[in-house]
Each structure stands twice: as structure tokens, then as C-alpha cells.
């Protein structure tokens with residue numbers, strides 16, 4: 001990988017990514033950073049799968065919405081790779097060549113167009129994670145945020161199994177287990193420090209589990225937690241996610257992902 005670190009081509013590529021995100025993105029040109037690969041993956045969002053442009057750097061994974069293919073992206077998300085763990089998904093109907101990207105604060109599924117692309121992406125991402133952990137001496141992250149069950153998979157509340165969702169009976173997501181639940185079944189909040197500094201919506205089942213676990217650790221805290229949870233609002237305004245409806249459909253033709261040759265070099269070393 002060191003070959004690419006100071007290369008002009010690498011700097012040019014990173015500058016290009018930056019300019020595609022424009023003012024909606026963070027500066028990405030950091031000393032030692034290498035753009036390892038890029039391409040379109042289908043990301044499972046709350047309502048349905050959507051194409052997203054992904055950029056794999058040697059230390060972060062960046063993705064965004066495609067405004068104009070290869071020209072303009074927005075809604076930039078940056079995930080430090082050190083926290084990432086991948087988990088392969090079995091093919092399931094239309095959902096093929098997928099895997100989970102899991103971190104402590106957020107977990108989601110992505111799908112590649114072909115098994116080969118899946119293999120390439122996951123191998124490159126895992127290699128970057130390994131290199132980072134080896135360098136820092138840190139251990140792989142163990143706690144990961146739940147993957148949200150897509151809205152469409154839950155016509156009924158997954159907790160009470162009674163409430164049918166409608167425009168008025170809105171869906172909510174438990175931040176602990178990812179289940180889709182109704183308002184009354186998620187009227188408690190619990191502090192999940194990996195995800196937010198504020199207490200988050202959890203389902204009644206997770207609330208009980210969390211409270212019991214907490215009670216074991218410290219009596220006083222759990223009482224405070226219960227008091228706070230009692231005041232939880234049920235507006236569900238916190239249920240926003242990264243979905244947006246103003247992006248035009250997927251790119252007209254599928255481009256293969258590009259990976260920028262650090263592989264020859266790492267193969268030499270083995």
C-alpha cells in the first residue's frame with residue numbers, strides 16, 4: 001500500500017472524490033490516506049434498497065447519495081474502518097451478494113451486483129481493517145449496533161404482534177435490537193452510549209433486558225434510568241435516517257467497481 005501513499009494518482013483521485021461531494025462533504029486529503037477502491041453498492045435503507053456510491057480508503061469507508069453519476073454526490077457518511085466488522089449474508093430472493101457493515105453506532109446491509117464484486121469489496125475492506133488493527137494494536141470491535149429491520153418486512157408490530165401499521169400508526173425502530181415496533185411498545189428510552197449521548201427509543205423487551213442488566217451493575221443508576229424513561233415522549237421524531245426521496249433512480253448502466261492496485265504488492269509479501 002505504501003507505493004500509493006505518496007503517489008500523484010492517489011492524490012488526484014482523492015481530490016476528485018472531494019470535489020464530487022463539494023461543500024456537502026468533509027476534507028478527505030489526509031496524510032497517509034489512500035483511496036483503495038470505489039463503486040456503487042445497493043444499501044438497504046429503511047424503506048427499500050437504494051444505490052449509494054462507496055469509497056474505500058485505507059482508514060475510512062465513505063458513502064453518499066448519487067446526485068449525478070460520477071459527478072456529484074451528497075449526504076456523505078464516513079465510517080472509521082477500525083470499528084467495522086463485515087458479516088456475509090446468504091442470498092435471499094432479490095437480495096443477493098450482500099453483507100453487513102457493522103459498527104458500534106450503525107449497522108446496515110449492502111449488496112453488490114455480482115458474487116465477484118462482493119468478493120472483491122469484502123476482501124479489500126477486510127484487508128484494510130486488518131492492516132489498521134495490526135498497526136494500532138487494537139482489537140476488533142465487539143459490540144455492534146443492531147441492523148434495522150426494513151419497514152416493508154413488518155406489516156405488524158414485532159413486539160405486540162397486534163398493531164397494524166398505517167399512516168397514523170407509525171413504525172418505530174428499537175435502537176437496541178432493530179425491530180419494527182409500534183409507539184406504545186417503544187415508549188421507553190435507554191442510554192446507548194455507542195449510538196448517542198441522549199437516551200434512545202428501545203422496545204419494551206429490550207428495555208426490560210437492559211434495565212435488568214443495569215440493575216445488576218448498579219442499583220442507583222437503574223432507578224435514575226427508570227425515572228428518565230418514564231418521561232419519554234412518544235412523538236417518534238427521532239426516527240429519521242439517511243433516506244431521502246429526491247435522488248433520481250439508479251445509474252443507467254452498471255459500472256464495475258474500481259480497485260487501485262495495492263493488491264500486487266501485498267501478494268508479493270505473502
Ligand SMILES: [Zn+2]
Nearest residue numbers: 157160182185
Ligand atoms: Zn406493539
Ligand SMILES: [Zn+2]
Nearest residue numbers: 174177203206
Ligand atoms: Zn428491541
